[in-house]
Amino acid sequence: MSHATYELKAETRERVGKGSSRELRRNGLIPAVIYGDKQAPISIALSTKEVTQKIHAGGFMTTVATIDVNGEKISVLPKDYQLDPVRDFTMHVDFLRVSGNTRVTVEVPVHFVNEEKSPGIKVGGVLNIVRHEVEVYCPANDIPEFLTADLTGLKIGEGIHISHITLPSGVSPVIADRDFTIATIVAPAGGVSEEAETTAE
Known part of the structure; x- marks a missing residue:
């Protein structure tokens, strides 16, 4: 790992x-x-x-x-x-x-997967990455190489939060008091044409 x-x-x-x-x-x-x-x-x-x-x-x-x-x-x-x-x-x-039992704080990179399964990206939405890395507490001898953010099913205006990411056992986010945002799908600068929206339904 x-x-x-x-x-x-x-x-x-x-x-x-x-x-x-x-x-x-x-x-x-x-x-x-x-x-x-x-x-x-x-x-x-x-x-x-x-x-x-x-x-x-x-x-x-x-x-x-x-x-x-x-x-x-x-x-x-x-x-x-x-x-x-x-x-x-x-x-x-x-x-x-x-x-063996030392816990450390490290920044772990986020990998985004299944962009092609995001309806929002299909109609021209843009993945707006808020955090490229997430700071986590974890065992020193078991630091995850990366965290996976799955974009399947995300529409424009929706986002991925830390609660959507499966963290390995023993790994917890340093920010624990809120479900913070990792990335959002935003409308493209020119907006989405109605035609694109109906074909994506």
């Missing part, structure tokens, strides 16, 4: 600070931090190339990885990363230490 896990080799960093970060980057490494699970944060250095490849491969923020820190294997989930805006390489990553 989720992406294949992967392992990164890391070394601990004794010196922390601007100067040492620059030195790391010159050597093809990036500073990173592993925190959470009620343990002291660990400052580490990772291969810039490996991490940048993982980010570009997709699913980086929703895949649990193993980081081998001097032989100790730690399960982590990336929580945040910074890219150099000019040269598009990774500058820093924060990892959250996770164990």
Whole structure:
């Protein structure tokens, strides 16, 4: 269901600070931090190339990885990363230490299916996506790769709400107090001709 896990080799960093970060980057490494699970944060250095490849491969923020820190294997989930805006390489990553029962908050992409079965789209309606991703709580080792929104039967003016989406067990939306909208079918800018409406009935 989720992406294949992967392992990164890391070394601990004794010196922390601007100067040492620059030195790391010159050597093809990036500073990173592993925190959470009620343990002291660990400052580490990772291969810039490996991490940048993982980010570009997709699913980086929703895949649990193993980081081998001097032989100790730690399960982590990336929580945040910074890219150099000019040269598009990774500058820093924060990892959250996770164990089997850790619950995490992640943004999971929504995939829309069965557009061809939506009467509203058939007559020229447009799918207006309100949320491309939904923030959910879920077990760290069972993050859904995506959520599926089924457009079957939707007419113009109707929408898909979070209640229409089947969430895997253990997964719940972070916004819990309302049935929020994922997408709506809106009339095209020019309106729908009457002829199209009668043929679509």
